[in-house]
Amino acid sequence: MKKIYPFSDWRLTTKVIVIFLVLVILPVSLFGWALLRNTNAIMQAEAIDTTVRIVDTAQKNMTSVIREVEDISSYIIFSSDFRQMLKISSTIDMADGEVSEGGSVEQVTGFLTFQLMSKSYISSILLEGRQNTVLDMGEPIVGIREKEWSAAAYKRAGAIYWTPSYTVRSQWNGGERHVISLFRQINDLNQISMRLGEVRIRLKEDQIYQLISGGISPSLGSMFILGKDGSVIVHENKDWLGRRYPDEAFIQRVLADGRNQTRFGYVLNGRSVAVVSQFIEGTDWNMVAVLDQAAIMENLKGMQSYLVLMIGLVLALGIAASFGFYWAIIRPVTDLIRETRRVEKGDFTAQVQVRSRDEIGLLGNRFNRMVLQIQRLIETKFMLEIKQKESDLKSLQAQIDPHFLYNTLDMIRWTARLEQAMKTSRLIEALSHFFRMGLSGGRIWVTVGEELAYVASYLELQQERLGGQLKSFIEVEEGLDRQNVLKQILQPLVENSIVHGYPGGRHTLSITIRCYREDEHIVMDVIDDGKGFGEAFSSENFREKLLDDGGYALRNIHERLRLAYGEGCGPELMPAAAGAWIRVKIPLHHEEPGEVDFNTGQSGG
Numbered sequence: 001m002k003k004i005y006p007f008s009d010w011r012l013t014t015k016v017i018v019i020f021l022v023l024v025i026l027p028v029s030l031f032g033w034a035l036l037r038n039t040n041a042i043m044q045a046e047a048i049d050t051t052v053r054i055v056d057t058a059q060k061n062m063t064s065v066i067r068e069v070e071d072i073s074s075y076i077i078f079s080s081d082f083r084q085m086l087k088i089s090s091t092i093d094m095a096d097g098e099v100s101e102g103g104s105v106e107q108v109t110g111f112l113t114f115q116l117m118s119k120s121y122i123s124s125i126l127l128e129g130r131q132n133t134v135l136d137m138g139e140p141i142v143g144i145r146e147k148e149w150s151a152a153a154y155k156r157a158g159a160i161y162w163t164p165s166y167t168v169r170s171q172w173n174g175g176e177r178h179v180i181s182l183f184r185q186i187n188d189l190n191q192i193s194m195r196l197g198e199v200r201i202r203l204k205e206d207q208i209y210q211l212i213s214g215g216i217s218p219s220l221g222s223m224f225i226l227g228k229d230g231s232v233i234v235h236e237n238k239d240w241l242g243r244r245y246p247d248e249a250f251i252q253r254v255l256a257d258g259r260n261q262t263r264f265g266y267v268l269n270g271r272s273v274a275v276v277s278q279f280i281e282g283t284d285w286n287m288v289a290v291l292d293q294a295a296i297m298e299n300l301k302g303m304q305s306y307l308v309l310m311i312g313l314v315l316a317l318g319i320a321a322s323f324g325f326y327w328a329i330i331r332p333v334t335d336l337i338r339e340t341r342r343v344e345k346g347d348f349t350a351q352v353q354v355r356s357r358d359e360i361g362l363l364g365n366r367f368n369r370m371v372l373q374i375q376r377l378i379e380t381k382f383m384l385e386i387k388q389k390e391s392d393l394k395s396l397q398a399q400i401d402p403h404f405l406y407n408t409l410d411m412i413r414w415t416a417r418l419e420q421a422m423k424t425s426r427l428i429e430a431l432s433h434f435f436r437m438g439l440s441g442g443r444i445w446v447t448v449g450e451e452l453a454y455v456a457s458y459l460e461l462q463q464e465r466l467g468g469q470l471k472s473f474i475e476v477e478e479g480l481d482r483q484n485v486l487k488q489i490l491q492p493l494v495e496n497s498i499v500h501g502y503p504g505g506r507h508t509l510s511i512t513i514r515c516y517r518e519d520e521h522i523v524m525d526v527i528d529d530g531k532g533f534g535e536a537f538s539s540e541n542f543r544e545k546l547l548d549d550g551g552y553a554l555r556n557i558h559e560r561l562r563l564a565y566g567e568g569c570g571p572e573l574m575p576a577a578a579g580a581w582i583r584v585k586i587p588l589h590h591e592e593p594g595e596v597d598f599n600t601g602q603s604g605g
Helices: 012-078 080-086 091-095 105-118 147-155 205-213 248-255 293-344 359-399 402-418 421-442 448-469 490-501 542-549 552-565
Strands: 122-129 134-138 166-170 176-187 195-204 221-227 232-234 262-268 271-279 285-292 445-447 470-476 484-486 509-518 521-528 571-573 580-587
Touching: 012 122, 012 176, 012 195, 012 205, 012 221, 012 271, 012 285, 012 293, 080 105, 080 122, 080 176, 080 195, 105 122, 105 134, 147 176, 147 195, 176 205, 195 205, 205 221, 205 232, 221 248, 248 262, 248 271, 248 285, 271 293, 285 293, 293 359, 359 552, 445 448, 448 470, 448 484, 448 490, 448 509, 484 552, 490 509, 490 521, 490 552, 490 580, 542 571, 552 571, 552 580
Parallel strands: 470 509
Antiparallel strands: 122 134, 122 195, 166 176, 176 195, 221 232, 221 285, 262 271, 271 285, 445 484, 509 521, 521 580, 571 580
16 A cells, blocks of 8 residues: 655645645635626626615605705795785786785795706796686696696695606697696695695606616616506606506515515516615605616626636636746755755765855855865865874884984983983883874874973973983963864974974073964964074065975975865964074864864864
8 A cells, every 4th residue: 555645745846736726726716616606696686786775876866856846835835925925816916026915026936936947857836826826937838737636736735745747748849748746735824724825846757867867777777766556757768657557567566565675576578677666755656776687697798707817817827826936946946955965975066056046046055065165174184184194104103213212212221220210210101101192092183282291292302312402491371271273283393493403512402382372363383592494494485485395294284284274374484583483373263173164164173
């Protein structure tokens, strides 16, 4: 059975594909499918909700018109000027411009003129007194039959009566116009049962239709007003005005809920429609909106195409983002893994191609630098160990040189004869320490204290060999003896001072060794008052001459210091009044011996 690995152990490429499928492709596809599936219902519901708001606005506008007209009729009823005018027995008295008991024709006609001018939906206003006094303002009309509306208003005894839509003929152009009128009886305020006259305010049906239908596009549906008896009050089809709506079932559905708002679906003239009905306060009418659902669906096709395009665009952008993520992040990481495997196999020529300057590019640069650094450190450590082995071998060969060994043993023999055995024992012990510390178990790094002890053992043996003709002084700064340095740096310099600087005869040679700290460096000086290097050597050309003409010991020290601490380190010839002054200046290391400083690319001791 094939083992199934956890997600955290999957390859990056597989993770990207899975994450893209789960978090992009699948959600977008499901969301798009659900959105397209529900778009029709959502948009139809939104269209109906919008229509409800339009119907509500139209109903409020119509209610505002009705209240304004009713307020005009109320003002006429309670105005003393209008009541006095209605008591005049003839129109001739009105023409004189005066009305008894303080009234005036100018005030009456001025008020009516203002209403006609400020409200474009009013066609005309007619006042009729009980003594045949008539005041007709606005559009003059003829050939009308309003007696039945007047009789209906009379029965209401002063209450407002709104008529259905009916046809009148204008004297201005001879054309017919549909109007809706308010009829109201005017009674004497002191004798409420006494009739003074009647007011009629006629409204232009076409203006009312424009007022209520402006919110619905004709391509989507229509808006009209239906009376409680099923008659059409306002409609775009003028042939239906004043007549009963042709669909009885539709009338019943609209009027079924009384004053409540009604929403329902209906098949009207073979087409599916959505109907919204709202009762108009102050009347017996209903505001009705009819939406053609087929027209709504036709308008939604553009929205559906737009949604499909947007979903496809999102998927395309997601795919492009995934490819971009792969090329910008995944591919550099896989390249880095491939080159890391080469390094694991010992191939230090591995290098990552850096294509950017972002964090991924920075990681690639650091990897390349790290590989070069490791290669350089391995080569440095290898060369350093070779040089150290050569130095150990040379030291061992020098220490077992027959002449050196003969003189030392002869000195020990004569000392044993002339003195007690304690000094002989001490010299033998010094020689033993010298051999032991010279080899030091193959270590490359020792402490300053160990290096100075090694030199002290060597000087003790040489002082016994040369007698009082060799003097030595060792100075070390407190706390510096525990710092790590390269092994066998000072002893070859001291040996050079004795071998090449000792003048011979009865002359005395003084050697001073100083170790101290200077900033972040350790300074080691070997100073003697011997013969010196001669005029051919100077501070400026010392290293160059050292490589060409210097002895093996100095070249060996220079090469080992260069490998261990870098090109800037090596023996320096300091100006001296007499003898020779050699200085070695190396960085102060705080690491334990054997550690490597990867920041500088040098062995840290």
